[in-house]
Amino acid sequence: MERYVVGEDQTKLVRTYKAWKGNNVFCLQGRLIFGPDVRSLPLTIFLIVGPLIIFLVMVGRKLMDDFNHWGVAVVVAPVVFTCWTLCVLLLTSSRDPGIIPRNKRPPEPEGYERSAESLPGQTPRLPRTKDVVVNGTVVKVKYCDTCMMYRTPRSSHCSICDNCVERFDHHCPWVGQCIGVRNYRFFYMFVTSATLLCVYVFSFCWVYITMIKRSEDITIWKAMIKTPASIALIVYTFIATWFVGGLSVFHFYLISTNQTTYENFRYNYDRRANPFNRGMFHNFAEVFCTSIPPSKNNFRALVPVEVGFPERQVSRDYFTSNMRKEYSDIEMGKNREWLEDSLQEGGHHGAQHSEISTEKDAATTDVGRSRSAKVPPKQVPYHPRNSSW
Ligand SMILES: [Zn+2]
Numbered sequence: 001m002e003r004y005v006v007g008e009d010q011t012k013l014v015r016t017y018k019a020w021k022g023n024n025v026f027c028l029q030g031r032l033i034f035g036p037d038v039r040s041l042p043l044t045i046f047l048i049v050g051p052l053i054i055f056l057v058m059v060g061r062k063l064m065d066d067f068n069h070w071g072v073a074v075v076v077a078p079v080v081f082t083c084w085t086l087c088v089l090l091l092t093s094s095r096d097p098g099i100i101p102r103n104k105r106p107p108e109p110e111g112y113e114r115s116a117e118s119l120p121g122q123t124p125r126l127p128r129t130k131d132v133v134v135n136g137t138v139v140k141v142k143y144c145d146t147c148m149m150y151r152t153p154r155s156s157h158c159s160i161c162d163n164c165v166e167r168f169d170h171h172c173p174w175v176g177q178c179i180g181v182r183n184y185r186f187f188y189m190f191v192t193s194a195t196l197l198c199v200y201v202f203s204f205c206w207v208y209i210t211m212i213k214r215s216e217d218i219t220i221w222k223a224m225i226k227t228p229a230s231i232a233l234i235v236y237t238f239i240a241t242w243f244v245g246g247l248s249v250f251h252f253y254l255i256s257t258n259q260t261t262y263e264n265f266r267y268n269y270d271r272r273a274n275p276f277n278r279g280m281f282h283n284f285a286e287v288f289c290t291s292i293p294p295s296k297n298n299f300r301a302l303v304p305v306e307v308g309f310p311e312r313q314v315s316r317d318y319f320t321s322n323m324r325k326e327y328s329d330i331e332m333g334k335n336r337e338w339l340e341d342s343l344q345e346g347g348h349h350g351a352q353h354s355e356i357s358t359e360k361d362a363a364t365t366d367v368g369r370s371r372s373a374k375v376p377p378k379q380v381p382y383h384p385r386n387s388s389w
């Protein structure tokens with residue numbers, strides 16, 4: 001297939017998804033977007049569908065006979081419910097989670113004017129953080145070196161996908177996608193549906209064992225031995241329920257207090273005021289009853305082949321321990337400042353990958369000695385270079 005399309009003015013055009021700088025995997029010519037670890041998705045589907053098939057064949061089929069006219073419902077209900085679970089799983093993993101498009105060049109520093117003392121070639125410095133007011137609380141947002149922009153409140157850079165994601169919750173390796181503003185509700189529906197499915201299979205395996213016990217008038221242990229598939233399913237769903245059920249309860253708590261997993265691990269709102277908390281009812285409405293914001297990316301749009309990036313220098317010193325201490329000392333309150341974004345980026349179910357992400361950012365940007373980010377002076381021409389695409 002042709003790599004480029006030539007536009008009317010002879011500019012080379014390429015589909016956005018082909019020139020994508022993040023680590024995402026695209027399917028159906030950019031119609032579906034996954035994280036780089038999408039290969040774990042078939043495993044997740046297998047972990048759902050596999051036990052269901054065993055349940056239907058080894059347990060459900062026999063329960064159908066015992067339940068008379070309710071028997072069909074015992075088998076059909078988990079099939080329908082599994083289809084629903086797979087739907088919300090795919091809605092979680094195959095769509096834009098809320099990626100903020102990267103800037104092509106760094107923003108101009110606000111209020112910057114070249115002074116008379118400025119030496120030729122001297123570059124203005126971008127402040128590392130910017131203040132944003134959220135519900136009367138000053139929130140500091142961090143400059144993202146990779147995306148060359150100030151992040152919006154609650155957004156964070158996923159070190160695995162290499163994108164800034166709005167209302168970043170975490171990167172879920174099981175669904176192979178970031179969980180952000182556009183797929184959080186589907187993710188929550190997925191974990192709660194999976195929990196209910198586990199409880200259903202667990203319960204009906206016990207029902208089946210009890211029926212064997214009654215019909216053959218034997219002890220419960222002997223009845224269990226007669227159906228090893230039920231024992232395997234009971235053990236499997238018991239373990240799985242702790243995992244997905246625990247996640248469901250944890251995210252119920254996060255939604256009710258309007259926190260993300262990332263914020264919960266990072267900031268511990270229990271001991272500080274959370275500027276996003278609007279009360280339990282409104283917090284739930286915010287997640288489930290608001291329209292999903294449209295994607296900020298059109299992965300199939302034709303864009304000119306990028307010819308180069310301006311040089312900019314960003315400090316490695318920013319990530320030093322002194323700075324970490326400086327930021328950890330910032331406290332939050334009505335008249336205090338809140339460091340919205342952190343020095344640590346990304347996360348795996350809340351686990352923080354500070355070193356990975358720091359190195360990632362350092363590897364993908366030009367790193368200088370200065371503490372502040374630098375942008376090129378206006379008179380420096382925009383040097384083209386060969387695109388990697
Ligand atoms: Zn970013």
Ligand SMILES: [Zn+2]
Pocket residue numbers: 035158159160161162170171172177178179
């Ligand atoms: Zn991610």
